[in-house]
Amino acid sequence: MSRVTARRPTLRISPAGNIQRPDTLVVEEPLEIRTGGKSLTVTMRTPGADIDLIHGFLFAEGIIGELEDIVTARYCAGTDENGQNTYNVLDVQLRHPVPITPRSFLTSSSCGLCGKTALDEVRTRTRYPLPANGISISTDTxxxxxxxxxxxxxxxxxTGGLHGAGLFTVDGEVLVVREDVGRHNAVDKVIGWALRENLIPAHELLLMVSSRASFELVQKAVMAGIPFLGAVSAPSSLAVDLAAEADLTLVGFLRGETMNAYTGIHRLKV
Structure with a gap:
């Protein structure tokens, strides 16, 4: 698939004058995730790395715990007005099917969970508690x-319209970068990649995001056993609470030589 960008007409307005021209936009399309033929959820995403996305999503939500829990993942028939497959429906066969209910997974910051309930749920679900000692990263890196x-x-x-997420070593080596219109999807894509590369738990890796650090991004890092999360923008209060609870090193406003370290400061070499 190469449907990641699209062209749309636009009127460019500027002090130098107005001009009509096409603009390149990021594609946003729904992806329906099914398990055993039954609909689990629909997420709006940028097409591409969908297999990584569903692996990361199912893992971060505790529906699977290891790569072997997914037997197959295949696109289902779904056609557009021209009869072409849309590649917007993925059906996953699980090794151990689990009952799916509306409360089977954490959804977003608007899902209605209170702070304590959300923290408790992540604590009980993660299979990979973060290591308290052993690894650190320099602020220069x-x-x-x-x-x-x-x-x-x-x-x-x-396009100027996508979020980015990447996994790095503590020496600053980039392992994978994924982009998506949704920051949570970008993170699911890199975690799914790590799962498929047998790098989970990722106890010696760092997750870097081009967005703010929301609760759901911290949740995904904790579920994958990632001890570091860096963000170019601010964290939310619940994100900091979860990072502190899980002993995750959370750094926000990471811009140049300045940054705010909120939790897990013992892992930073200042």
Missing amino acids: LADLPGELRSRQTLFDA
Whole structure:
């Protein structure tokens, strides 16, 4: 699939004058995830790395615990007005089918869970408690990561409309970068990639995001055993609470040589 961008007409207004021209936009399409033929959820995403996305999503939500829990993942028949497959429906066969209910997984910051309930649910679901000791990262290395992530956001260069997420070693080596119109999808894509590469639990890796650090992004990092989360923007209060509860190192406003370290400061070499 290469349906990641689309062209739309626009009127460019500027002090130099107005001009009509096509603009390149990021594609946003629904992806329905099914298990055993039954609909689980629909997420709006940028097409591409869908297999990574569903692996990361199912893992972060505690529906699977390891790569072998997914037997098959295949696109279902779904056609557009031209009779072409839309590739917007994925059916997953689980090794151990689980009952799916509306409360089977955490959804978003608007899902209605109170703070304590959300923290307790993540604590009881994660299979990989974060290591308290053993690894650290220098603030000099952290300062380089936003630029390393940004330099690999090729779709952002074309559209200016995507979030980026990347997994790095504590030495600053980039392992994978994914982009998506949804920041949670971008994170699911890199976690799904790590799961498929047998890198979970990711106890020696760092997750870097081009967005703010919401509760759901911290939740996904904790579920994957990732001890570091860096973000170019602010965290939410519940994200900081969960990071503190899980002993995750959370760094926000990571821009150049300045940053705010909220939790897990013992892992930082200042």
